[in-house]
Amino acid sequence: MGGKVEREGIKGGKARKKKDDFFDNFDLMPENSSYFPQVMQRYEAYPPLQGINQDFLATLLKAFEDKTFCAADFDAFPLALIVDYIRKTHVYYLHKKLPEIEQSIYLLSGLYDAQHPILLSLQNFFHQYCAELTHHIEMEETLLLPHIDLLDKCPDSPQQFAAYLLSMDKYSIAGFVESHEDTEDELRDIRQTINKYAPPSVNASLYRILLSQLQNFERDLCVHAHMEDEVLIPRALEMERLVQERLTAQARRN
Numbered sequence: 001m002g003g004k005v006e007r008e009g010i011k012g013g014k015a016r017k018k019k020d021d022f023f024d025n026f027d028l029m030p031e032n033s034s035y036f037p038q039v040m041q042r043y044e045a046y047p048p049l050q051g052i053n054q055d056f057l058a059t060l061l062k063a064f065e066d067k068t069f070c071a072a073d074f075d076a077f078p079l080a081l082i083v084d085y086i087r088k089t090h091v092y093y094l095h096k097k098l099p100e101i102e103q104s105i106y107l108l109s110g111l112y113d114a115q116h117p118i119l120l121s122l123q124n125f126f127h128q129y130c131a132e133l134t135h136h137i138e139m140e141e142t143l144l145l146p147h148i149d150l151l152d153k154c155p156d157s158p159q160q161f162a163a164y165l166l167s168m169d170k171y172s173i174a175g176f177v178e179s180h181e182d183t184e185d186e187l188r189d190i191r192q193t194i195n196k197y198a199p200p201s202v203n204a205s206l207y208r209i210l211l212s213q214l215q216n217f218e219r220d221l222c223v224h225a226h227m228e229d230e231v232l233i234p235r236a237l238e239m240e241r242l243v244q245e246r247l248t249a250q251a252r253r254n
Contacts, residue, residue: 035065059074063227071230079235082227083148093137104210105210108200111202121194154243
């Protein structure tokens, strides 16, 4: 999700903290991070077969808490673990976050006059945004991630390598990068639009809940985009480069 818009801290750089420093910030327990429930919800419905990697969880929570994303923090984790997180996040967005926001918009709509401009902004935004995000996720689930799965497994056997070569003729990581767009900026725009209007006089709680949901989703999408743009894609591109070198070397020998 993204390469066109520069995100907060993407070029800032920051001294990498030790894992112990991170845990010290949360009294030695990652559960004390305010993002812990949000991150864990994507693992509750589809837990990993071998349990949750605690080091990965700690690094992930650090990414949510820090203003600067450090891709190097994820170097120690296998590509399959990153892909698993991306897939679980897609499910979390489509089946958890978007329905929650839709419910909040529906409940809030009953507290404003039918012609209030905030309702038109919310309804137009939500339907368009859901369609765009769903399409974005479907493209990744049907093309990008299966391609990366094959790429990751191709060194395992000649059969896996052959399967990747067939996929390579139809799809490439470089092609994905060229067509990749941001999806989190629209959330910031609609949140700023909502802030222009006063909450309903009868119940301000739903107004605040919706703003909080949008803000949390915006942060989640930002981390997700960094994970794709700075961790997943660069590693996949490097693996593609190594495979291409292998093919070139074989062609020279023949």
